[in-house]
Amino acid sequence: MAGRLAALRGRIDDACSRADREPAGVTLLAVSKTFPAEAVQEAYAAGQRCFGESRQQEAAPKIEALPADIEWHFIGGLQRNKARKVVAAFPVIHSVDSLRLAEYLDRVASEEGKRPQIYLEVNIASEASKGGFSPDELVASAAELAALRQVEIAGLMAIPPDDAAAARRWFAATRELRDRLRKESGLALPGLSMGMSADFEDAVLEGSTVVRVGSALFGYRPYPA
Known part of the structure; x- marks a missing residue:
């Protein structure tokens, strides 16, 4: 581990060097x-502190059992009936x-006394199989998003089409959309959550601030039958 x-950190450092960025x-x-708490504990012992989970029910016992200084990020699809529990347990969504x-989420966070960071999921390639804001919807919603007070809008999140050769193009498009929103809305949007095990270096080259890496760290993911 x-x-x-x-x-992985060496590869991130190398990509940052190529992009003239600070690691x-x-x-x-x-x-x-899908990995057990023991795998998280092993990564924690090796120095990792930020972990991503996609199901609140699966994450809850891990959060309870593992060290309190772990920063938990929720990365799965979020239904309204799970929102309150997710806001209570995850500082980043x-x-x-x-x-x-x-x-x-802004209303729930106010009621719970929380201030989560949120990333706005954008369907950057307008794929029918994926959810998220379309780029046009995001631009049209900028004023309402800027009016939110209890959530901190950390930036944009995008998953490009499943084509490694074209991934960098979509990462660049997400960054350009973020920059346009900054200029037109006044939202700070400091973050870009993009890049996974197969393409995170291209994402770093295009400005990603959070790379979501699972299989390259933990190995084969044991999905239930």
Whole structure:
């Protein structure tokens, strides 16, 4: 585990060097969904502190059992009936796919006394199989998003089409959309959550601040039958 972590961080450092960026500006998010608490503990012992989970029910016992200084990120699809529990347990949420959900989280966070960071999920390639804001919807919703007070809009999240050769193009498009929103809305949008095990170096080259890496760290993911 320590060796795999060191290798991943070395690859991030190399990509940052190529992009003339500081490695400290890129967070390695270890995607621990489907893996047991023991695997998270092993990564924690090797120095990893940020972990991503996609199901609240699966994450809850891990959060309870593991060290309190872990920063948990919610990366799965978020239903309104799970929002309150997710807001209570996760300081960072990467999958806010509509204005309606953002406004609901803002209200829940106020009621719970929390201030989560949220990433706005954008369907950057307008794929029918994926959710998220379309680029046009995001631009049209900018004023309402800027009015939210209890959630902190950390930036944009995108998953490009499943074509490694074209991934960098879509990462660049996400960054350009973020920059346009900054200029037109006044939202700070400091973060870009993009890049996974197969393409995170291209994402770093295009400005990613959070790379979500699972299989390259933990190995084969044991999905239930």
